[in-house]
Amino acid sequence: MTVLKVWNIHESELNTDQVLQSLNQIAQALKSGEVIGMPTETVYGLAADATNDEAIQKVFQAKGRPGDNPLIIHIYDISQLDAFVTQIDKKAQRLMDAFWPGPISFILPLKPDVLSEHATVGLNTVAVRMPKHPVARAVLQHADVPIAAPSANTSGRPSPTRAAHVSHDLGDTIYGVIESEISEFGLESTVLDCTSIPFRILRPGAISHKQIETVLNESIQIDDTHSDKPVSPGMKYQHYAPHQQVSVIRDWETIELPKDVGVIAPATVKQYIREDVYFIALCEDEFAYQEAGQNLYHALREMDNSTVNEIYIHGFNKNDDTVALNNRIFRAAGIKS
Numbered sequence: 001m002t003v004l005k006v007w008n009i010h011e012s013e014l015n016t017d018q019v020l021q022s023l024n025q026i027a028q029a030l031k032s033g034e035v036i037g038m039p040t041e042t043v044y045g046l047a048a049d050a051t052n053d054e055a056i057q058k059v060f061q062a063k064g065r066p067g068d069n070p071l072i073i074h075i076y077d078i079s080q081l082d083a084f085v086t087q088i089d090k091k092a093q094r095l096m097d098a099f100w101p102g103p104i105s106f107i108l109p110l111k112p113d114v115l116s117e118h119a120t121v122g123l124n125t126v127a128v129r130m131p132k133h134p135v136a137r138a139v140l141q142h143a144d145v146p147i148a149a150p151s152a153n154t155s156g157r158p159s160p161t162r163a164a165h166v167s168h169d170l171g172d173t174i175y176g177v178i179e180s181e182i183s184e185f186g187l188e189s190t191v192l193d194c195t196s197i198p199f200r201i202l203r204p205g206a207i208s209h210k211q212i213e214t215v216l217n218e219s220i221q222i223d224d225t226h227s228d229k230p231v232s233p234g235m236k237y238q239h240y241a242p243h244q245q246v247s248v249i250r251d252w253e254t255i256e257l258p259k260d261v262g263v264i265a266p267a268t269v270k271q272y273i274r275e276d277v278y279f280i281a282l283c284e285d286e287f288a289y290q291e292a293g294q295n296l297y298h299a300l301r302e303m304d305n306s307t308v309n310e311i312y313i314h315g316f317n318k319n320d321d322t323v324a325l326n327n328r329i330f331r332a333a334g335i336k337s
């Protein structure tokens with residue numbers, strides 16, 4: 001059994017000698033094929049050298065990830081793209097200028113024979129993201145190779161938004177984890193396919209379809225996840241799910257709560273909930289979407305570890321800012337929204 005290495009690195013201490021020493025250690029480990037939990041502004045990722053086949057296989061093994069589900073490649077500078085992407089369309093370039101570094105991944109045409117084929121699962125496209133989290137950026141800069149990083153959870157479980165989630169799921173199998181702040185957004189990046197016309201959202205995230213359309217000044221598509229053949233391989237698997245049955249509730253005033261149910265909802269809902277019910281406040285009120293996104297996976301994990309038999313979770317009003325949040329909530333309930 002390996003002993004999990006833990007580095008504690010926070011944004012404010014990035015230039016201290018001690019942190020620089022840790023960053024060099026992390027970069028060396030990545031370059032020699034180790035896999036490491038890394039904070040990003042969306043969720044914690046499991047970082048590995050995307051050009052190293054063995055490292056990529058470790059990622060799939062550690063997560064128990066199906067072999068046909070490609071990884072997102074992380075970069076810190078746009079100049080790194082040339083090595084493994086054949087061309088960047090002008091519109092994609094405009095979106096990169098607008099949203100990178102940040103919580104959006106772009107699917108681009110892949111230049112063959114540079115990245116591990118396991119990372120891209122033999123496709124002729126590749127998903128790329130430039131995160132904005134300063135610690136992630138420092139790691140990527142020190143390693144100076146494209147870094148594959150899926151969410152650092154066991155496949156099917158809620159994504160990790162804290163280092164403790166990573167060590168809980170993968171602590172026995174990975175080399176180390178970088179402990180840092182709670183992930184700012186708490187939901188995975190928007191995935192936008194820039195190889196189709198029009199561009200198409202394969203996974204909703206913090207950057208909304210309206211924001212993308214505003215930059216492009218034209219309409220884009222949203223993938224119909226009800227179709228039998230999902231275009232983003234990852235979206236066909238069950239996701240974000242605790243072991244209990246999950247139901248989505250919109251009207252709390254009239255609902256009859258069964259025994260041993262757990263409730264995840266805005267704090268303002270608590271007044272309608274019996275005293276004996278395990279209640280986790282997701283956010284201040286039903287409009288605090290960002291706070292809800294940040295806390296969702298932690299709340300699902302807390303419920304998962306509790307003795308409740310069933311989970312009732314709040315469904316948010318439908319609008320441009322709640323698409324990603326509701327998508328994850330409905331998926332936790334096994335419903336594709």
Ligand code: TXA
Pocket residue numbers: 040042043044045046069070071072105107123125126127129149150151152187188189190191202203231232233234235
């Ligand atoms: O926010 C995020 O994106 C996080 C952090 C760590 O960066 N990463 C993440 O990775 O969520 P993962 O592996 O959990 O999700 C990647 C998604 C999957 O649904 C996968 O199928 C899709 O991106 N994907 C990757 N490459 C693709 C490609 N070439 N074509 C279509 N979908 C792709």
Ligand code: MG
Pocket residue numbers: 150151159
């Ligand atoms: Mg994932």
